[in-house]
Amino acid sequence: xxxxxxxxxxxxxxxxxxxxxxxxxxxxxxxxxxxxxxxxxxxxxxxxxxxxxxxxxxxxxxxxxxxxxxxxxxxxxxxxxxxxxxxxxxxxxxxxxxxxxxxxxxxxxxxxxxxxxxxxxxxxxxxxxxxxxxxxxxxxxxxxxxxxxxxxxxxxxxxxxxxxxxxxxxxxxxxxxxxxxxxxxxxxxxxxxxxxxxxxxxxxxxxxxxxxxxxxxxxxxxxxxxxxxxxxxxxxxxxxxxxxxxxxxxxxxxxxxxxxxxxxxxxxxxxxxxxxxxxxxxxxxxxxxxxxxxxxxxxxxxxxxxxxxxxxxxxxxxxxxxxxxxxxxxxxxxxxxxxxxxxxxxxxxxxxxxxxxxxxxxxxxxxxxxxxxxxxxxxxxxxxxxxxxxxxxxxxxxxxxxxxxxxxxxxxxxxxxxxxxxxxxxxxxxxxxxxxxxxxxxxxxxxxxxxxxxxxxxxxxxxxxxxxxxxxxxxxxx
Numbered sequence: 001x002x003x004x005x006x007x008x009x010x011x012x013x014x015x016x017x018x019x020x021x022x023x024x025x026x027x028x029x030x031x032x033x034x035x036x037x038x039x040x041x042x043x044x045x046x047x048x049x050x051x052x053x054x055x056x057x058x059x060x061x062x063x064x065x066x067x068x069x070x071x072x073x074x075x076x077x078x079x080x081x082x083x084x085x086x087x088x089x090x091x092x093x094x095x096x097x098x099x100x101x102x103x104x105x106x107x108x109x110x111x112x113x114x115x116x117x118x119x120x121x122x123x124x125x126x127x128x129x130x131x132x133x134x135x136x137x138x139x140x141x142x143x144x145x146x147x148x149x150x151x152x153x154x155x156x157x158x159x160x161x162x163x164x165x166x167x168x169x170x171x172x173x174x175x176x177x178x179x180x181x182x183x184x185x186x187x188x189x190x191x192x193x194x195x196x197x198x199x200x201x202x203x204x205x206x207x208x209x210x211x212x213x214x215x216x217x218x219x220x221x222x223x224x225x226x227x228x229x230x231x232x233x234x235x236x237x238x239x240x241x242x243x244x245x246x247x248x249x250x251x252x253x254x255x256x257x258x259x260x261x262x263x264x265x266x267x268x269x270x271x272x273x274x275x276x277x278x279x280x281x282x283x284x285x286x287x288x289x290x291x292x293x294x295x296x297x298x299x300x301x302x303x304x305x306x307x308x309x310x311x312x313x314x315x316x317x318x319x320x321x322x323x324x325x326x327x328x329x330x331x332x333x334x335x336x337x338x339x340x341x342x343x344x345x346x347x348x349x350x351x352x353x354x355x356x357x358x359x360x361x362x363x364x365x366x367x368x369x370x371x372x373x374x375x376x377x378x379x380x381x382x383x384x385x386x387x388x389x390x391x392x393x394x395x396x397x398x399x400x401x402x403x404x405x406x407x408x409x410x411x412x413x414x415x416x417x418x419x420x421x422x423x424x425x426x427x428x429x430x431x432x433x434x435x436x437x438x439x440x441x442x443x444x445x446x447x448x449x450x451x452x453x454x455x456x457x458x459x460x461x462x463x464x465x466x467x468x469x470x471x472x473x474x475x476x477x478x
Contacts, residue, residue: 005122008120009119010117015066016075017037017074017079017082017083018079021036023043023079024036024039024040028043034093041099050084065120087099087106088106091106091107105334146209147181147212148185149207151188155182173424174425174428176468177424177428177467187214187217189299191253194254196255203258209257210258222273224237233322238293238295239295248284252280256280326347327466328466343366344366356456359457367405367473367476368405371476372408378419385402388407412472413433421471421475425471429469429471
C-alpha cells in the first residue's frame with residue numbers, strides 16, 4: 001500500500017518539468033525548463049497529446065504525481081501532459097516557427113480555464129513515487145478493452161441517442177473508426193444468434209473473440225460478396241441475398257474466426273480471400289439465394305410488418321443529422337492556400353446523392369494537392385522526391401514531378417510526418433495506400449472513379465473513403 005500521498009489542486013504555473021525524467025535522453029537533461037520542453041517535443045508525441053487535451057481535457061482519474069520543490073512542485077509522473085499544457089498556454093515556448101504556429105491553432109480551440117488548475121498527487125520524495133510510476137509504466141495498471149467490449153461501448157452511446165459522429169467527437173476518435181466498430185458489432189450480434197457446437201459457441205461468445213478479424217469481411221469486397229452484403233450509410237450494411245443464405249455463410253465465417261488459427265494471415269489480402277471463399281463455399285448448405293434484409297430487422301430491433309405493411313422501429317430515436325455533402329457537419333478547412341480552400345468549398349457544396357462522381361473526383365484532388373502542400377510546408381518535399389526518384393531521372397525530364405498519391409500517403413505514414421496523428425489515425429490512413437484491390441477504402445478506388453468509365457461510387461463507399469482519410473484531412477487542411 002502506497003503511503004504519504006496527498007491530493008490537491010495547484011496552478012499549472014507552479015509545476016516544473018523533471019530534469020531526471022526517463023523520457024528525456026541523458027544528453028538533453030538540463031535545469032533549463034525550456035530546454036527540457038524542447039527535448040520532450042522532439043522525442044515524444046507532445047503534439048498528439050495536446051490535440052487530445054484540446055478535445056477532451058485532462059482525465060480526472062490521471063493525476064500528475066509531484067514532489068515539493070520550495071514553493072513549487074516537480075512533476076515526477078505526467079511530464080508529457082505538463083509539456084502539452086505549457087505549449088497550449090504559451091505556444092511561443094516552442095522551438096520552431098512551425099511548432100509555434102501549430103500550438104497557437106490548438107490554443108485557440110482549447111478550454112484554457114479548465115487547464116489553469118490541475119489535480120495532483122503530492123508525495124514526500126521520489127522513493128514514495130517509485131511504485132506508482134513503476135505500476136503505470138512497467139505493469140498492467142489498466143487492462144485494455146477487447147475489441148468486442150470497445151464496440152459495445154460505442155453501441156451503448158449510439159443507443160442512448162448520440163450519432164456516430166458525436167461519439168467520435170466525444171471520445172476523440174475518427175468517425176471511420178467508430179463506424180467500423182459499429183458495423184462489426186452488428187455482424188457479431190447476428191453471429192451470436194446462430195446455432196453452433198458447444199465449444200464453438202463458447203469461443204464466439206467470449207469477450208476475447210477477434211472482432212477485428214470478423215470486420216475484415218465487411219472491409220474486403222470479396223468478403224462482402226461472400227456474406228451477401230453491401231455497405232450502407234444508414235444501417236452499416238445491407239443484405240443483397242436471402243437472410244437464410246446470409247446466416248449460413250455467417251455461421252461458417254464466425255466459426256472459422258473463432259476456431260481457425262492464423263486466419264488473419266490467410267485473409268490478409270485479396271488473394272487470401274479468394275482462396276478462403278473457394279475452400280469454404282463447398283461447406284455452405286444450400287439455401288434460398290434471392291432476397292434482401294437489413295441488420296436491425298434480423299436483430300429484432302424493427303417489428304416485422306404492421307397492418308399497413310410498413311416496418312416500424314420498436315422505439316423512436318433521434319434521427320442522425322448528416323451532411324448532404326461528403327464533408328461532415330462541423331468540419332472546416334483553415335488552410336492558408338487559396339486553391340485548397342476553394343476546392344474544399346466546392347466539395348462542401350456538392351450534394352453527395354446527386355453528385356457522387358464529381359464528389360469522388362474532387363475528394364481525390366483535394367487530398368492530392370493538400371497533402372503535397374503539407375509535405376512541402378513541413379520541409380519533407382525533397383526527401384520524399386528523393387525517396388521515390390533516387391536517381392533523379394523523373395525530375396530531369398520534369399522538374400515539377402511529384403510522387404503519386406499512394407506514394408505520398410505511404411511516405412507520410414512510414415515516416416510519421418503527420419503531426420499530432422494518433423496510432424489509430426495512422427492505421428486508418430495506411431489502408432488508403434493498400435494495393436489490395438478488394439478493399440474499397442484505397443487510392444485505387446479514387447483512381448477507378450477518375451479513370452474507369454464503368455465504376456460509379458456509391459454514397460456509402462464515398463463516406464467510408466472520407467472517414468478513412470479524415471485523420472489525415474484534419475491535419476493537412478488546418
